[in-house]
Amino acid sequence: MVTAVDRMTETLRERMPPLTALPLPRAVDERILARRWPEGELAPPPPGSGLKPVLGDAGPPVIGHTLRLMRYGVDYGLRRYERYGPVWWSGAFGRRIVTLTGAEATQLALVNKDKAFSQEGWRFFIERFFHRGLMLLDFGEHHAHRRIMQEAFTRDRLHGYVEAMAPTLRAGVAAWAATPRPRLYWSLKQLTLDVATRVFMDMRSGGDALRINRAFVDCVRAATSVVRYPVPGGRWRAGLNGRRVLERYFAAHLPAKRAADGDDLFSALCHATADDGERFSDADVVNHMIFLMMAAHDTSTITSSAAAYYLAKHPEWQERAREESLALGAEAPDAAALDRLRTLDLVIKESLRLVAPVPSMSRKTVADTDVLGHYIPAGTLVGISPSINHFDPRHWTDPHTFDPERFAEPRREDKAHRYAWMPFGGGAHKCIGMHFGMFEVKALLHEMLRTFRWSVPDGYRVRWDYVSLPVPVDGLPVDLHPLR
Template structure:
C-alpha cells in the first residue's frame, strides 16, 4: 500500500538536485560522496503502529560517516537527502544518529508539541564545554532562564549595545589598512571578540584577549572531536582546558559586575530580575556568559565572513550596498540608521541561507515518537539540518545561486514555509540574540563598505570546513582597496 508519506518521500527525491548540480569543495571526488554502504533499518516500529522504519546505513567501519559529514557539509547532507528522503540515520561519532531534513520534518522536532524532543542531544556534543548554557536547558527550566535573560535583550538595551559597539568596529576595520591582503575570517574573528568583550563586559580587548579567543575556539572544536577522551594533544583535552580558563576568567570579574550598575550584558545578567523576583545565581551567570560570548562572536564571524565573500564575488551588490552606507554620512550609526540599510538586509539573509552559521541542531527523544510516519524510539540522538533546508528546491529558486532578491518584498521565498529559512533555529529555542547579531553584522559590513572595496583572487571559490562550525579552510584571502 502506498501511503501519503511514501508519495511525499518519492516527490522529495525527485526534486532534490543531482550532485552534479551542487558546487562541491575543490578536489572532491564525487565518488567519495556517491559511495554507498548497505542500508538497514534504524529500529523496528511497534507492531500495528502503521509507522515506518527509518532507513540509513552505518557507513565505513569505526568512524562511520564522521569524516564525510565534517569534510563535505552541505553536499553530504544533500546526498543523504537524495538517497533516503527526509528522515534517515547514519553512523557517526560512535553513535547512530537520525537526521531530519526538509522543513516539514524540522517543524515536528522544533515545535515539539508532544515534548518528545529534548536538548539532551546538544549535551552529547557540547555539555562539557558549554555546561548549562541556555541552549542546553529544557522545558520549564529553559522557560524560566529565558524569561530572566530576556531582560538583557530588551529594545532599550539593544540600542545601548549597538551604540557601544560602533567605536570598536570603526577602529578595528580602520586598522586593516596596514594589512591590505588579510585572511578575512581571522581578522573578523578577532574583531567580533573585541566587540563581545566591549559590549558584553564593558572591558577593552587587552592582553587576555588572545588566550580567551583560543579558549573559545578550543571549546567549539572539541564538540566534534572523534577521540572523546582527554588524551594529550587532542581536541577534547584542549576544550576541557579552555572551559576551565573561561570559568576562572568570568568568575574573577563577576563580583565587580554584581556590585556595579553597568550597562553591558554581563551586568545585565547579574541584575536581571523578573516581576516575581527570579534572578540568576553566580553559577548561572558564568555559564550563560560563556555560552553567549561563544554564540555571539562565532556566529557573527561566520555570517560577516560569508556576506563579505559574496559581496566580493558579486561587486554589483557591493556597490549597491556601499551607496546606501555612504548615504548615512560619517556618524556612527545607531539601530534606526542601520534599519535603513535595505541592501545589506537582503545580502545578510542570503548569506545566512547559503552558509548557515549553525548547520546542524541536536535533539534527543525522551519518549517514543514519530516524524512524518517514521518511528523514533526513546533515547534517539537526532540532528536537524538547516543547511539542507536552505537548499530545498521546493522552496528556493535555483538554490545554489547567490540571489538576495529572493528575500525582497516581491518574492519572499523565505516565507514559503516557516522552516524553509531557519538560520536562528525555531520554536522555544529560537536564538535569543538574533537581533543583536544581525545589527552587529550589519554595522561591521557598513564600516567595511564605507572604507574599502574588496575582492578575492580571480576564479577563487571558498571552501568551508565543517569540523565544528563552518570556517573557510584558507581563512578567506581578500584584497582591500581604500575607497
C-alpha cells in the same frame, strides 16, 4: 610584519584535521560522496503501529560518516536527503544519529508539541564545554532562564549595545589598512571578540584577547572530536582546558559586575530579575556568559565572513550596498540608521541561507515518537539541518545561486514555509540574540563598505570546513583597497 592575528591563525591551523584541510580533485570528492554502504533499519516499528522504519547506513567501520560530514557539510547532507528523503540515520561519533531534513520534519521537532525532543542531544556534543548554557536547558527550566535573560535583550538594551559597539568596529576595521591582504575570517573573528568583550563585559580585550579567543575556539572544536577522551594533544582535552580558562576569567570579573549596574550584558545578567523576583546565581551567570560570548562572536564571524565573501564575488552588490552606507554620512549609525540599510539586509539574509552559522541542531528523544510516519525510539540522538532546508528546490529558485532579491518583495521565497529559512533556529529555543547579531553584522559590514573595496581572485571559491561551525579552510584571503 607578523601580527597577533597572524600568529593565532597559524596556531589554529594546526588543529585542522587532515581530511578537512587536504585539497582533493573534484572527481575524488565525488567518488567519496557517492560511496554507498549496506543499508538497514534504525529500529523495527511497534507491531500494528503502521509506522515505517527509519532507513540509513552506518558508513565505514568505527568512524562512520563522521569525517565525510566534517569535510562535505551541506553537500553530504543533500546527498543523504536525495537518497533517503526527510528522515534518515547514519553512523557518526560512535552513535546512530537520525537526521531530520526538510521544512515539515523540522517543524515537527522544533515545535515539539508532545515534548518528545529534548536538548540532551546538544549535551552529548557540548555539555562539557558549555555547561548549562541556555541552549542546553529543557522545558520549564529553559523557560525560566530565558524569561530572566530576556531582560538583557530588551529594545532599549539592544540600542545601547549598538551604540557601544560602534567605536570598536570603526577602529578595528580602520586598522586593517596595515594588512592589505588579510585572512579575513581571522580578522573578523578577532574583531567580533573585541565587540563581544566591549558590549558584553564593558572591557577592552587587551592582552587577554588571544588567550580567550583560543579558549573559545578550542571549546567549539572539541564538540565534534572523534576521540572523545582527554588524550594529550587532542581536541577534547584542549576543549576541557579552554572551559577552565573561561570559567576563571568570568568568575574573576563577576564580583565587580554584581557591585555595579552597568549597561553591558554581563551586568544585565547579574541584575536581571523576573516578575516573580527570580535571579541568576553566580554559577548561572558564568555559564550563560561563556555560552553567549561564544554564540555572539562565532555566529557573527561566520555570517560577516560569508557576506563579505559574496560581496567580493559580486561587486555589483557591493557597490549597491556601499551607496546606501555612504548615504548615511560619517556618523556611526544607530539602530534606526542600520535598519535603513536595505541592501545589506538582503545580502545578509542570503548569506545566512547559503552558509548557516549553525548548520545542525541536536536533540534527543525522551519518548518514542514518529516524524512523518517514521518510527524513532526513545533515547535516539537527532540532528536537525537548517542548512539542508536552505537548499530545498521546493522553496528556493536555483538554490545554489547567490540571489539576495529572493528575500525582497514581492518574491519573499523565505515565506514559502515557516521553516524553509531558519538560521536562528525555531520554536522555544529560537536564538535569543538574533536581533543583536543582525545589528552587529550589519554595523560591521557598513564600516567595511565605507572604508574599503575588497575582492578575491577570479575563479576563487571558498571551501568551508564543517568540523564544528563553518570556517573557511584557507581563512578567506581578500584584497583590501582603501576608498581614501
